[in-house]
Amino acid sequence: MAALFPSPGTKTELEEGSALTPRFDANGLVVCVTVDARDNSILMLAYMNAEALKLTLETGIAHYWSRSRQSLWRKGDTSGQTQKVMELRVDCDQDALLMRVEPGGDGGACHTGQRSCFYRKVVTDADGVKLVFDT
């Protein structure tokens, strides 16, 4: 497969340049934080390979790579929770993405039925560390 994105350049080019040159990891993935554009809530964290990122850019609809299923994943195809991309950002060294979306369907993102995947807080008390639901 021909490279879908240019190879990463120098540190200066990565951090200050205008070329999108994602630094995919050893598995060919880059991590993406996905946020609800309406209120900035953090919905989920997932991964994209080059094809998923290219499709996301071309269609304006979020595509990811499912690590558990090892397949390209157009978010919402089964759940209806399609994500319309309102803004995409890249971090300083181009190994992470931040995507602001308008979620379709019921407005949620998590397969458990919660709106956000981050529905539990870590709480430390006398008994130690535990998780508490807080949605």
Next chain:
Amino acid sequence: MAALFPSPGTKTELEEGSALTPRFDANGLVVCVTVDARDNSILMLAYMNAEALKLTLETGIAHYWSRSRQSLWRKGDTSGQTQKVMELRVDCDQDALLMRVEPGGDGGACHTGQRSCFYRKVVTDADGVKLVFDT
């Protein structure tokens, strides 16, 4: 080294349980999105190993694992941008963390001098895809 956290259990235990059982990856890391507690701005994305997570929980100050330096990293030790942990969350399948912090120093988080690492937007125009500074 004795395990610092219990091993992950079943899917149901992971998603609905009250035990923090992070699913560290093949490199022993879990990804963490770090947000400014004052205005919910997304500051950075970094990684923790079990020791960094344990120290973060014990001290209330963000510790990470630097993949580039391959060392434990107490954020702010050189920059002054110490992060006081106000809230820590875990996602549905416990392979990602969301941390709300009060940043010290100049309030920023990025080594480039920007407040947030996500200081560039991906823009598509007639010339193709490019990055535009937007802080």
